[in-house]
Amino acid sequence: MRFAVAEDAAALRDAAQPLLDARATPALIRSAWPAGPDPGPAQPALPAQVRAVWRGLADIGVTGALVAEAHGGLGLDENALPPVLSRIGHSGLPVPAGETVAVTAPLLAAAGHPALPDVLSGAALVTAQLAAAAAAELPIPFGQTADYVLLRGDNGELRLYERGELETSPVPAVDGSRQLARLRARPAGGVPVAGPADAAAAWERGVLAAAAVLVGLAERMLSMTVDYVASRWQFGVPIGSFQAVKHRLADSLVAVEFARPAVLAAGWAQACAAADAAQQTSVAKVLASDAATTVARAAIQCHGAIGYTTEYDLHLFAKRAWALAPSWGSASWHRRRLAAGLGLTEAVPDEREG
Amino acid sequence: MDLTSSPAEQAFRREARAWLEANVPRPPLPSGDTKAGFAAHLDWERALFEARWSVVSWPQRYGGRDASLWEWLIFEEEYYRAGAPQRVTQNGIFLLAPSLFEFGTPEQQDRILPRMAAAQELWAQGWSEPSAGSDLAGITSRAERDEQAGGWRLYGQKTWTTRGAFCTHLFGLFRTDPAADRHRGLTYFLVDLRSPGIEVRGFERLDGDEGFADVFFDGAFVPERDVLGGVNRGWPVAMATTGSERGLTLRSPSRFMTAASRLVELGRSAGLDGGLRDRVVQSWIEARAYQLFTLEQVTGIVAGDKPGARSSLNKLYWSEFDVRLHETAMELLGADAEADGPWSRGFLFSLAGPIYAGTNEIQRNIVAERLLGLPRA
Numbered sequence: 258m259r260f261a262v263a264e265d266a267a268a269l270r271d272a273a274q275p276l277l278d279a280r281a282t283p284a285l286i287r288s289a290w291p292a293g294p295d296p297g298p299a300q301p302a303l304p305a306q307v308r309a310v311w312r313g314l315a316d317i318g319v320t321g322a323l324v325a326e327a328h329g330g331l332g333l334d335e336n337a338l339p340p341v342l343s344r345i346g347h348s349g350l351p352v353p354a355g356e357t358v359a360v361t362a363p364l365l366a367a368a369g370h371p372a373l374p375d376v377l378s379g380a381a382l383v384t385a386q387l388a389a390a391a392a393a394e395l396p397i398p399f400g401q402t403a404d405y406v407l408l409r410g411d412n413g414e415l416r417l418y419e420r421g422e423l424e425t426s427p428v429p430a431v432d433g434s435r436q437l438a439r440l441r442a443r444p445a446g447g448v449p450v451a452g453p454a455d456a457a458a459a460w461e462r463g464v465l466a467a468a469a470v471l472v473g474l475a476e477r478m479l480s481m482t483v484d485y486v487a488s489r490w491q492f493g494v495p496i497g498s499f500q501a502v503k504h505r506l507a508d509s510l511v512a513v514e515f516a517r518p519a520v521l522a523a524g525w526a527q528a529c530a531a532a533d534a535a536q537q538t539s540v541a542k543v544l545a546s547d548a549a550t551t552v553a554r555a556a557i558q559c560h561g562a563i564g565y566t567t568e569y570d571l572h573l574f575a576k577r578a579w580a581l582a583p584s585w586g587s588a589s590w591h592r593r594r595l596a597a598g599l600g601l602t603e604a605v606p607d608e609r610e611g
Numbered sequence: 612m613d614l615t616s617s618p619a620e621q622a623f624r625r626e627a628r629a630w631l632e633a634n635v636p637r638p639p640l641p642s643g644d645t646k647a648g649f650a651a652h653l654d655w656e657r658a659l660f661e662a663r664w665s666v667v668s669w670p671q672r673y674g675g676r677d678a679s680l681w682e683w684l685i686f687e688e689e690y691y692r693a694g695a696p697q698r699v700t701q702n703g704i705f706l707l708a709p710s711l712f713e714f715g716t717p718e719q720q721d722r723i724l725p726r727m728a729a730a731q732e733l734w735a736q737g738w739s740e741p742s743a744g745s746d747l748a749g750i751t752s753r754a755e756r757d758e759q760a761g762g763w764r765l766y767g768q769k770t771w772t773t774r775g776a777f778c779t780h781l782f783g784l785f786r787t788d789p790a791a792d793r794h795r796g797l798t799y800f801l802v803d804l805r806s807p808g809i810e811v812r813g814f815e816r817l818d819g820d821e822g823f824a825d826v827f828f829d830g831a832f833v834p835e836r837d838v839l840g841g842v843n844r845g846w847p848v849a850m851a852t853t854g855s856e857r858g859l860t861l862r863s864p865s866r867f868m869t870a871a872s873r874l875v876e877l878g879r880s881a882g883l884d885g886g887l888r889d890r891v892v893q894s895w896i897e898a899r900a901y902q903l904f905t906l907e908q909v910t911g912i913v914a915g916d917k918p919g920a921r922s923s924l925n926k927l928y929w930s931e932f933d934v935r936l937h938e939t940a941m942e943l944l945g946a947d948a949e950a951d952g953p954w955s956r957g958f959l960f961s962l963a964g965p966i967y968a969g970t971n972e973i974q975r976n977i978v979a980e981r982l983l984g985l986p987r988a
Contacts, residue, residue: 525613
């Protein structure tokens with residue numbers, strides 16, 4: 258027994274951290290937001306600085322974490338995902354990190370897809386929308402800016418498209434940096450990169466990645482709030498000395514500290530293909546989604562009115578959390594899947610209709 | 612990460628499981644927080660000791676097995692899985708003993724631990740007083756030096772003393788230097804409750820068991836050798852003991868995994884609507900989260916970490932979700948909920964969790980100030 262981040266996974270996280278701290282700033286996140294409320298007909302490009310940070314992460318090996326060394330990756334397993342993706346989540350870097358690193362890159366390597374070198378070098382970003390029947394209606398995160406889009410085909414297979422192949426419309430979003438787009442028509446073509454079994458595993462990795470990012474977002478919002486309430490004075494004292502504030506933030510820390518190990522455990526379960534890997538993944542997503550939304554709510558409340566502005570940075574992280582918490586299966590959806598596994602309900606929902 | 616057991620750990624698990632299956636009393640014992648139930652529990656505790664299962668993580672010379680923390684967790688899992696009785700010895704074995712190992716002299720360890728392991732001496736905890744609960748450093752019970760007799764004489768009153776009416780000994784804090792700073796004038800004493808000058812009066816808890824006691828001290832003598840950790844140096848020893856109470860040792864995850872599994876079984880047999888089903892699943896998730904948190908914590912402890920204030924995270928989590936778990940069970944039971952039974956008893960007991968071992972309000976202050984670094988009031 259040893260429940261701790263593996264050395265190689267920690268090394269990857271620790272290599273990414275200084276780069277993210279220095280360059281993935283709130284100003285960078287803001288640069289990926291549309292200038293006005295209406296994104297207009299012209300699809301914006303992902304800011305060059307965001308791509309530059311992503312290439313920096315690629316140089317460290319983040320993009321190839323799950324790709325075999327023979328294919329130019331680091332050859333790590335799912336244990337490597339939670340630490341580095343939490344760190345990316347903490348930074349708020351507006352890229353489809355989980356979709357590219359956790360979901361798609363290993364599929365491209367296995368399929369021998371020619372896009373792999375560009376994905377590994379950080380030149381190309383891949384987004385994914387793996388929901389089944391509703392795929393044509395659900396918005397695609399980074400659907401306006403990602404270079405490739407992974408979609409689920411009619412028979413459960415996954416197909417990769419160049420973004421230019423798809424007819425999409427931009428969708429104004431709560432988190433403007435998510436650059437949502439909706440398909441205007443169900444696409445033809447695309448290159449199949451995974452059959453139904455590999456597609457199911459890829460979806461589980463996407464859930465794991467979202468959970469990891471949510472934990473990082475929760476940690477960021479909590480630390481911002483701790484700093485704020487320690488420096489904001491009212492009634493002649495820092496508001497962080499009031500028990501009403503302390504208790505709310507203590508409960509927030511509890512939520513984060515009990516979600517984080519569950520996400521690590523889900524990574525381990527996926528890496529060793531444990532029989533209960535899907536169950537552990539659902540546990541992780543429930544705890545991470547609930548932690549992130551709990552902390553977002555506490556963070557805004559403890560900031561007071563400044564937290565309810567767009568001038569202050571908190572909303573950048575809260576809105577990301579609100580986008581990701583219901584994605585890749587909401588907490589309710591994952592509880593329902595667990596209920597089925599525990600014999601509490603007979604209805605087993607389709608695992609990708611979350 | 613490696614969440615698998617070694618062959619030796621698996622063998623340990625098999626041995627524990629086989630012994631428990633053969634020996635756990637059926638039907639279950641009555642509550643150990645009543646006079647009659649306590650006596651039945653002592654027989655069980657002694658059977659555990661005879662088979663060397665009462666203190667698995669202790670050294671062999673004290674009746675243990677030198678088990679690792681991982682093996683201890685395995686034993687706890689098997690213990691709860693088997694539906695074995697509550698441990699009426701827990702306040703000695705799980706709370707005082709860790710402090711004895713850390714602060715006790717070899718003489719104290721050799722004298723006290725074997726009899727604790729064998730359930731020959733039964734320990735109660737003496738912190739709270741009528742005027743000092745959460746504000747533990749505000750206690751007024753005192754100890755006065757008796758040079759002639761070579762020890763101390765105790766005066767004052769302790770209260771809410773769990774199983775005090777059935778125990779033979781008490782550990783607790785007494786003020787030995789009234790002039791000193793609140794936290795510095797306190798000494799940790801190990802007291803024989805059968806000494807002259809001590810009166811113990813049991814009284815009922817919310818659940819109807821006579822599990823609480825008032826303990827009155829009127830000049831009871833304690834020899835010098837029963838000071839733990841040094842005169843006027845009791846506070847850090849008490850904090851170590853309360854750390855054990857909040858953290859892993861008193862409330863291992865298996866207790867809650869077992870309860871959550873029973874709740875799932877109850878849910879399967881009842882017709883569940885979506886809302887109640889979600890709550891059942893959520894309890895199971897929270898028990899699992901506590902288990903995973905403790906696996907990480909044990910890994911740290913094995914590597915030399917001290918949980919310190921992080922034990923308040925354990926306490927907040929298990930005590931809050933234990934209440935939710937039992938509330939869900941009561942709702943599932945519907946009209947049956949009010950009947951006396953394991954679930955209604957568990958529900959009433961769960962309500963004590965957010966109070967004992969330091970109220971959750973105090974734990975949130977500790978988390979906020981010592982883990983998040985927020986300013987003191």
